[in-house]
Amino acid sequence: MVLVVGLALFLWGIGALIGVSLRTRWAMIGALYLGILALQVLMPEGHALKRAIGGTPEGWFALGLLVAIVLAYRAGLGALRRRARRPTEAPAAPGRFRPAELDRYARHIVLREIGGPGQKRLKAAKVLVVGAGGLGSPALLYLGAAGIGTLGVIDDDVVSTSNLQRQVIHTDARTGLPKVFSAKEALASQNPDVDFRPYNRRLDEETARALFAEYDLVLDGSDNFETRALVNRVAAELGTPLIAAAISQWEGQFSVYDPARGTPCYACVFPQAPAPGLAPSCAEAGVVGPLPGVMGALMAVEAIKLITDAGEGLRGRMLIYDALHAETRTIALRRRADCPVCGARRGSA
Numbered sequence: 001m002v003l004v005v006g007l008a009l010f011l012w013g014i015g016a017l018i019g020v021s022l023r024t025r026w027a028m029i030g031a032l033y034l035g036i037l038a039l040q041v042l043m044p045e046g047h048a049l050k051r052a053i054g055g056t057p058e059g060w061f062a063l064g065l066l067v068a069i070v071l072a073y074r075a076g077l078g079a080l081r082r083r084a085r086r087p088t089e090a091p092a093a094p095g096r097f098r099p100a101e102l103d104r105y106a107r108h109i110v111l112r113e114i115g116g117p118g119q120k121r122l123k124a125a126k127v128l129v130v131g132a133g134g135l136g137s138p139a140l141l142y143l144g145a146a147g148i149g150t151l152g153v154i155d156d157d158v159v160s161t162s163n164l165q166r167q168v169i170h171t172d173a174r175t176g177l178p179k180v181f182s183a184k185e186a187l188a189s190q191n192p193d194v195d196f197r198p199y200n201r202r203l204d205e206e207t208a209r210a211l212f213a214e215y216d217l218v219l220d221g222s223d224n225f226e227t228r229a230l231v232n233r234v235a236a237e238l239g240t241p242l243i244a245a246a247i248s249q250w251e252g253q254f255s256v257y258d259p260a261r262g263t264p265c266y267a268c269v270f271p272q273a274p275a276p277g278l279a280p281s282c283a284e285a286g287v288v289g290p291l292p293g294v295m296g297a298l299m300a301v302e303a304i305k306l307i308t309d310a311g312e313g314l315r316g317r318m319l320i321y322d323a324l325h326a327e328t329r330t331i332a333l334r335r336r337a338d339c340p341v342c343g344a345r346r347g348s349a
Contacts, residue, residue, distance in 0.1 A: 134292030
């Protein structure tokens with residue numbers, strides 16, 4: 001018995017060390033149990049391996065049955081709790097809100113700049129977030145809470161302990177889980193009315209073209225120039241507005257890039273990748289935990305303004321936030337005629 005417990009602890013520890021999800025670790029323990037049970041049944045009495053394992057076939061079978069009963073009880077109890085929390089209201093007619101939705105979004109509805117028509121626009125909107133990390137986490141949480149009807153997120157990474165200092169949508173219990181599925185759990189518990197669509201894959205040209213065409217607005221929270229350039233290029237070609245942000249150490253910046261409506265695209269402002277060492281990643285240079293929360297929340301605010309046509313947006317302007325010195329400033333952006341993405345001479349010989 002001691003040998004089996006030791007093996008189980010070893011498998012669990014190795015799984016935790018390499019970032020394997022909890023579900024996979026439990027599957028490993030289950031496979032170990034089935035192997036032990038098979039050995040107990042197939043090995044002759046008195047075999048050295050059978051003695052090292054300890055117990056009897058009946059005892060091991062009874063232990064497995066007991067564990068199965070406990071797990072089935074917990075699963076049934078969880079299903080009953082989810083069913084009890086499920087709203088009992090009838091679905092609202094198209095274009096109308098259920099009483100629970102009116103209560104949920106009351107603070108939006110009383111805002112003169114949003115009101116009922118604006119909240120209907122949010123409910124009808126489709127927003128895609130690129131990245132479920134530091135910037136994507138707060139943006140997803142606030143957009144989900146705001147009542148965005150369809151909210152997608154694409155990311156191929158898994159939750160690690162080093163993420164938890166700033167990526168507030170994830171929890172320690174979901175370490176090892178793909179970030180998009182961790183985000184789905186958080187959003188489902190926050191607002192079950194949102195149609196949340198997780199895409200657990202790396203963003204490439206083909207995927208970007210297929211996905212962006214399905215959404216009204218894209219928020220880019222990626223952490224490298226190559227992905228930002230790809231997102232900008234595809235969004236510009238499809239005429240999809242793009243809200244993009246970047247952070248490093250104590251400073252963040254973001255803007256709305258919408259060349260289809262006469263404003264610059266990301267490539268107008270950042271035509272080339274920075275030289276090596278000039279723009280180190282957060283892993284290399286560090287980042288203060290709340291900074292991506294500030295910038296991600298600002299991205300969500302700008303998305304809500306854009307969808308509801310409230311106030312003055314950041315098209316053609318960039319907001320820069322210096323957390324260390326508690327300063328913000330806004331700079332004007334201009335389109336470049338020679339921009340390879342949106343310029344007037346794009347594609348000319």
